[in-house]
Amino acid sequence: MVEQTGALQGIRILDLSRVLAGPSCTQLLADLGADVIKIERPGVGDETRTWGPPFVAGADGEETTESAYYLSANRNKRSVTINVAAPEGAALVKKMLGECDVLTENFKVGGLAKYGLSYDDLKEEFPSLVYCSITGFGQTGPYAHRPGYDMMAQGMGGLISMTGEPDRAPAKVPIAINDVMTGMYASVAILAALRHRDEAGVGQHIDLGLLDVQVAWLYNQGLNYLTGGQVPERLGTAHPNSVPYQAFETADGFIVLAANNDEQFKRFCAFADCLDLLDDPKFATNPDRVRNRGHVTACVAEIIKRQSSTHWIEGLEKAGVSCCPINTVDQVFDDPGVQAREMKISMPHPLAGEGAVDLIGNPIKMSETPAAYNRSPPTMGQHTDEVLEEMLGLSEDERDKLRAAGLI
Numbered sequence: 001m002v003e004q005t006g007a008l009q010g011i012r013i014l015d016l017s018r019v020l021a022g023p024s025c026t027q028l029l030a031d032l033g034a035d036v037i038k039i040e041r042p043g044v045g046d047e048t049r050t051w052g053p054p055f056v057a058g059a060d061g062e063e064t065t066e067s068a069y070y071l072s073a074n075r076n077k078r079s080v081t082i083n084v085a086a087p088e089g090a091a092l093v094k095k096m097l098g099e100c101d102v103l104t105e106n107f108k109v110g111g112l113a114k115y116g117l118s119y120d121d122l123k124e125e126f127p128s129l130v131y132c133s134i135t136g137f138g139q140t141g142p143y144a145h146r147p148g149y150d151m152m153a154q155g156m157g158g159l160i161s162m163t164g165e166p167d168r169a170p171a172k173v174p175i176a177i178n179d180v181m182t183g184m185y186a187s188v189a190i191l192a193a194l195r196h197r198d199e200a201g202v203g204q205h206i207d208l209g210l211l212d213v214q215v216a217w218l219y220n221q222g223l224n225y226l227t228g229g230q231v232p233e234r235l236g237t238a239h240p241n242s243v244p245y246q247a248f249e250t251a252d253g254f255i256v257l258a259a260n261n262d263e264q265f266k267r268f269c270a271f272a273d274c275l276d277l278l279d280d281p282k283f284a285t286n287p288d289r290v291r292n293r294g295h296v297t298a299c300v301a302e303i304i305k306r307q308s309s310t311h312w313i314e315g316l317e318k319a320g321v322s323c324c325p326i327n328t329v330d331q332v333f334d335d336p337g338v339q340a341r342e343m344k345i346s347m348p349h350p351l352a353g354e355g356a357v358d359l360i361g362n363p364i365k366m367s368e369t370p371a372a373y374n375r376s377p378p379t380m381g382q383h384t385d386e387v388l389e390e391m392l393g394l395s396e397d398e399r400d401k402l403r404a405a406g407l408i
Helices: 021-031 087-097 150-156 177-200 210-216 219-228 262-271 275-279 286-291 293-304 309-319 329-334 336-340 384-392 396-404
Strands: 012-016 035-040 055-057 063-067 077-081 102-105 130-135 204-209 245-249 254-258 322-325 344-348 356-360
Touching (some): 012 087, 021 035, 021 077, 021 102, 077 384, 087 384, 102 177, 130 177, 150 210, 177 210, 245 293, 254 309, 262 275, 329 336, 384 396
Parallel strands (some): 012 035, 035 077, 130 204
Antiparallel strands (some): 055 063
16 A cells, blocks of 8 residues: 555545545545545546546557556546445445545535435534535525536636637636635635634535636726726737736747736836836826727837747846736646646556656645655545555455445
């Protein structure tokens, strides 16, 4: 058995979630030391295993059964296959909960009640259990029983209406951002609930919905509407409250310019040899520039297009103005800053032809209890025997009988 290290060492999580929101939460907690046991349906597993291509390349160069999507959110976990839909399988899960601190799940509302594994079914027998449910719309409200997906939350929560260029159709964010953000909120909630449990001795039910999370992280755009009454519009890469702060075309590419306060804008004008702009009241302060966005942006765009990207990036950095390239994903992982921060890692994997898979690193840097990479994303059921023997004391013969009955 691989020993877990980190701040959450000693915390055990039974993870009945799949796809991205729940798995991204439990991967984060696993990186920080929690022992995460991923429960999967025998023969089927987490459906994202098949969400490809691309898939991990095997020793012969052929595709394996492990997709890149699955790899992205399942590091540092142990996979156990149990047929939760069978009473005997649900009973196994229930026995395992006696050794666990947290249960995470993303079944439809009421889905686990059919198996006697809802929070209400478990809270008296396991009063210290932290039970985290993730759904599209939460456990209550008029949409509770609807299935929910990331793009539905983006659409219903206003994000898509604000994303894209003003003269083109709305666009979604290409990452399943509500799944990821919900996973992060879930991580914070679980840690808070564990803190409460340690102090008060009782667990609780955490109820997270993707739509709620989308509304929560509208942040300044949501407050722009609630405060000013104006519905946010699509601005492309532009910022609703700061000008100039967006992508601009150069003589040979594109850059992001963030001259987003008055002092930075003055420094931009000095470097760009256009200090005369400051004599125009439309450019005087950030509120002036926001109110005159079209005129200001057009003038700045014309100036920036005269020189190369390198001219602006190197020159504005020296001038103390934020400016950067717009990298493609391959350029991101080649970036020396990204490499220095170890945001690309490699881990051994039993199916990988080269013996390892490349993964995205954890961004949390802690001086005393750093994130650790102890286990590659598990193959389906890879740890079934190990975990059932360790947690429940089941012998090889007992496990063989369960396997023959299709329960594991």
